[in-house]
Amino acid sequence: MSTVKKTKSTGKKPVKAPKGPAAVALNADKATSGGITADDLGVENNDQAPGVRRRDFIHIATVSFAGVGAAAVAMPLVSQMSASADVLALASIEVDVAAIQTGQSIKTSWRKQPVFIRNLTPAEVEEANKVDVGGLRDPQTLADRTKPGKENWLITLGVCTHLGCVPLGAAAGEVKGEYGGYFCPCHGSHYDTAARIRKGPAPTNLVVPEFAFISDTVVKIG
Numbered sequence: 001m002s003t004v005k006k007t008k009s010t011g012k013k014p015v016k017a018p019k020g021p022a023a024v025a026l027n028a029d030k031a032t033s034g035g036i037t038a039d040d041l042g043v044e045n046n047d048q049a050p051g052v053r054r055r056d057f058i059h060i061a062t063v064s065f066a067g068v069g070a071a072a073v074a075m076p077l078v079s080q081m082s083a084s085a086d087v088l089a090l091a092s093i094e095v096d097v098a099a100i101q102t103g104q105s106i107k108t109s110w111r112k113q114p115v116f117i118r119n120l121t122p123a124e125v126e127e128a129n130k131v132d133v134g135g136l137r138d139p140q141t142l143a144d145r146t147k148p149g150k151e152n153w154l155i156t157l158g159v160c161t162h163l164g165c166v167p168l169g170a171a172a173g174e175v176k177g178e179y180g181g182y183f184c185p186c187h188g189s190h191y192d193t194a195a196r197i198r199k200g201p202a203p204t205n206l207v208v209p210e211f212a213f214i215s216d217t218v219v220k221i222g
C-alpha cells in the first residue's frame with residue numbers, strides 16, 4: 001500500500017505517488033495514510049476494466065510544506081501573522097516520483113498552484129532535443145529546464161503563461177496539443193514535450209519552479 005513517509009533530511013512527509021494496485025487498495029478500503037484518504041488524494045485507477053486505458057494522471061493533494069513546523073508553532077500569534085509571507089516564500093514540498101512510470105504524469109500543488117511532474121518517454125526527450133531552439137519564442141533547451149542526468153523529469157507549473165488557465169495534457173486521454181506536450185484550450189496555446197510555448201498567445205514557456213532531487217526518487221520543489 002502506498003504510504004506517505006517522513007524523510008530523514010527534513011522530517012517532512014514526501015508525497016508518494018501511488019501505483020495502480022495500491023491506488024485501488026486505497027480506494028477500496030478508504031484506508032488512510034497519515035490521515036489522508038484515497039479520496040483526499042484524488043487517486044483513481046482505471047486499469048481494472050478490460051479495454052480501459054491505464055490512467056496516467058494522479059492528482060495529489062500535497063500536504064508537506066516547509067516552514068510550517070515547530071518553529072512556526074513556537075512563534076507568537078502576531079509574529080506568525082506578520083511572518084506569513086516569509087513562511088509562504090519558504091514553502092516547499094517533497095514528492096516521491098518512484099511510481100510515476102515512463103510516459104505518465106502527475107499533478108500536484110505547490111503554493112496553491114498546480115504543478116505537473118512528467119516522466120518523459122525517450123521519444124518525447126528526442127522530440128524536445130531536435131527542436132531548433134533559436135526559432136522558439138522563449139528559447140530554452142530541455143536541458144535548461146531539467147536536471148543533469150534526469151532530463152526525462154519535466155517539472156513545471158500547470159499554469160498557462162497567457163492568462164493562467166490550467167493546460168490539458170497531464171491526464172490520460174487529454175489533448176496534448178500539436179506538439180505533444182500540453183494544450184491550453186482557453187485561447188489555444190500549444191506547448192511541446194519540454195513544455196515550451198510553440199503556438200498560440202502564451203508569451204513564455206510553462207514555468208519551471210525551483211526544484212532539486214534530494215534522492216534518486218524524491219524531488220523537492222521550492
Ligand code: FES
Pocket residue numbers: 160161162163164165184185186187188189200201202
Ligand atoms: S490562458 Fe492559456 S491560452 Fe489563454
